[in-house]
Amino acid sequence: MESIFKAWKTSRNLYLEYFEKYTLEQLNKIPDGFSNNLIWNIGHIIVAQQALIYKGSNLSGYISVELYGLYKPGTIPTGLTTETEIKELKTLLISLIEKTEVDFYNGKFNTYNERMTGTGFHLSSLMDAFEFNNYHEGLHLGCMTNIRKFV
Template identity: 80%
Template structure:
């Protein structure tokens, strides 16, 4: 499990770099030909992790229903993110790692609801969900690498 967490931490630190390298205006920009922006991708991977790991285990998790609705699968940006909203996402991006690791090692994940993802991956266990989460975050990091070329 340590290697799964190490990959996840590395991925999240790559996402964190976007806050230092791009302005709020750039994070909010949706380039022609794209349907989302850099900041939406960051919000989305936060929400997706909470859904995959916590909701998949019948647990509430640590994000609000409002945040979930803004960034869940099938959504796109509905407006510009403010400085304070950006700061909140930045905190969640990193804080969810320690909270999830603590919860995992404290054994709060007792069940997992098997399911098929929208991309055709069958998740039969919590471990599958953690591994798929890393894959999913890698996909969105790739999307962001494409977007950044046009902002």
């Protein structure tokens, strides 16, 4: 588990750099040929992690239903993300790591609902979900690398 958490922390710190390097306008810009923007990708990986780990374990997690609705799989940006919302996402990006780590080591995850992801990955355990989460976050970091060239 230590290596999974280490990879996750590294990934999230790479995402955190986008808040420092790009303006609100750049974070919100959807370049021609793309269906989302930099900030949507950040919001998406936050809600996806909560769904993969917490919802998959029949737990409520730490994000609002409204936030989930904005960034869940299959969504696209519906408007401009505000500075206030950006601050919330920035906080969640890092704070959820510690909360998930504490919950894991305190034995909060007792069950996992086996399922197939929308991309065809079979998740049969909590460990599968953690590993898939890191893979998923890497995919979206790659998407953002492409988007940033056009903002």
